[in-house]
Amino acid sequence: GQQLNQSPQSMFIQEGEDVSMNCTSSSIFNTWLWYKQDPGEGPVLLIALYKAGELTSNGRLTAQFGITRKDSFLNISASIPSDVGIYFCAGQPLGGATNKLIFGTGTLLAVQP
Amino acid sequence: EAGVAQSPRYKIIEKRQSVAFWCNPISGHATLYWYQQILGQGPKLLIQFQNNGVVDDSQLPKDRFSAERLKGVDSTLKIQPAKLEDSAVYLCASSPQGLAANIQYFGAGTRLSVL
Numbered sequence: 001g002q003q004l005n006q007s008p009q010s011m012f013i014q015e016g017e018d019v020s021m022n023c024t025s026s027s028i029f030n031t032w033l034w035y036k037q038d039p040g041e042g043p044v045l046l047i048a049l050y051k052a053g054e055l056t057s058n059g060r061l062t063a064q065f066g067i068t069r070k071d072s073f074l075n076i077s078a079s080i081p082s083d084v085g086i087y088f089c090a091g092q093p094l095g096g097a098t099n100k101l102i103f104g105t106g107t108l109l110a111v112q113p
Numbered sequence: 114e115a116g117v118a119q120s121p122r123y124k125i126i127e128k129r130q131s132v133a134f135w136c137n138p139i140s141g142h143a144t145l146y147w148y149q150q151i152l153g154q155g156p157k158l159l160i161q162f163q164n165n166g167v168v169d170d171s172q173l174p175k176d177r178f179s180a181e182r183l184k185g186v187d188s189t190l191k192i193q194p195a196k197l198e199d200s201a202v203y204l205c206a207s208s209p210q211g212l213a214a215n216i217q218y219f220g221a222g223t224r225l226s227v228l
Contacts (some may be wrong), residue, residue: 031215042204042219088155092215098214099208100169103155
């Protein structure tokens with residue numbers, strides 16, 4: 001089945017640092033979503049992207065929908081301890097009629113105070 | 114607005130036993146999804162309902178997994194008999210109709226351990 005390659009797999013940073021993670025696919029997606037999952041909880045939506053080239057911000061988070069429609073990145077500026085968690089990209093394949101999402105493998109973020 | 118409700122939160126069973134999970138989506142959401150999330154991986158779709166009909170169950174292991182949403186509201190996912198490799202978190206999600214139909218809202222999940 002379709003897969004999303006998400007990198008890096010994990011990041012260990014100091015509070016205040018900026019973070020960048022990305023997701024790539026071998027096929028075209030028409031929607032990209034970024035979710036955050038805390039331990040013992042379900043994923044929570046952070047940002048949704050609908051058009052190639054779209055750049056969207058949500059507070060300290062910024063995400064972009066790649067021009068090729070096969071990739072997306074998420075940046076977190078000035079990280080804080082509560083940013084700790086697993087970040088997942090998710091994409092809706094082009095031509096999909098069911099709003100099916102394919103999830104990446106996740107990026108584990110640890111922030112040292 | 115209440116979120117997606119799931120129960121139980123945790124379940125421990127022995128292999129070959131049966132187990133059932135329950136999900137109540139956000140009120141008014143027509144689409145309901147069940148995902149399996151194995152430790153260290155992203156969620157994988159098992160089945161998608163639109164109201165009380167199945168839209169996609171291509172990745173549901175139908176020899177042991179079943180799901181229903183009889184009245185188009187809450188849903189039950191069953192595993193019978195369970196195998197060791199079924200140990201995972203089972204997430205339920207729902208989405209509205211219209212422009213936000215591709216935004217899925219997740220419950221906290223049920224963590225299943227099969228011994």
